Amino acid sequence: DIQMTQSPSSLSAYVGDRVTITCRASQGIRNDLGWFQQQTGKAPKRFIYAASTLESGVPSRFSGSASGTEFTLTISSLQPEDFATYYCLQHNSYPWTFGQGTKLEIK
Amino acid sequence: EVQLVESGGGLVQPGGSLRLSCAASGFRFSGYALSWVRQAPGKGLEWVSGISGSGDSTYYADSVKGRFTISRDNSRNTLYLQMSSLRAEDTAVYHCVLYGRINFESWGQGTLVTVSS
Numbered sequence: 001d002i003q004m005t006q007s008p009s010s011l012s013a014y015v016g017d018r019v020t021i022t023c024r025a026s027q028g029i030r031n032d033l034g035w036f037q038q039q040t041g042k043a044p045k046r047f048i049y050a051a052s053t054l055e056s057g058v059p060s061r062f063s064g065s066a067s068g069t070e071f072t073l074t075i076s077s078l079q080p081e082d083f084a085t086y087y088c089l090q091h092n093s094y095p096w097t098f099g100q101g102t103k104l105e106i107k
Numbered sequence: 108e109v110q111l112v113e114s115g116g117g118l119v120q121p122g123g124s125l126r127l128s129c130a131a132s133g134f135r136f137s138g139y140a141l142s143w144v145r146q147a148p149g150k151g152l153e154w155v156s157g158i159s160g161s162g163d164s165t166y167y168a169d170s171v172k173g174r175f176t177i178s179r180d181n182s183r184n185t186l187y188l189q190m191s192s193l194r195a196e197d198t199a200v201y202h203c204v205l206y207g208r209i210n211f212e213s214w215g216q217g218t219l220v221t222v223s224s
Contacts, residue, residue: 001169036152038152043202043215043216043217044214045212045214049208049209055209055210089152089154094166095154095166095167095168095169096157097154098151098154100151101152
């Protein structure tokens, strides 16, 4: 099974900060990775598809990148509505696996 | 508009069984693989099971293999998850998920399963 190691598990930042969240796969997954945002009490929503493609309506301050088995979600300038929990998901092979999640909090 | 509506959750004793359903609309149901994803209270997301569009191929997380069975009825546009030998650690909100290509992804609101005596 493919393991997804996500870091950090939590992150405190100010509005306007640039933040980066990383997921590392235990083996190659091509670009078969999505990034999800989950607001408290709501179902997750995919923000990024295929490692770097933004879903329609997602602000351009979000970006995704990949280098080998390391995947990165970057928010260039945090806005109040961005404070949430973020997860990566690999769907290259079954069983699919999520990262452990990163809770992004306001400092 | 894609809609996924889960039902069937509830309180069940350890060792018991429960069947979840997910009624789908707004897309060609038989054309897409679907998954169940769960989230225990205060915890992260866990992919549980997946099924191909035809229903011929099924997949499971190690944590539920041999206890849960995923299936679908393409004539009724409905996805199922039969859960047996339930344990306390299966307590979670269970979501039905369509993970399609770009701009084609949807989650149901979830149904809560509580395993407790």
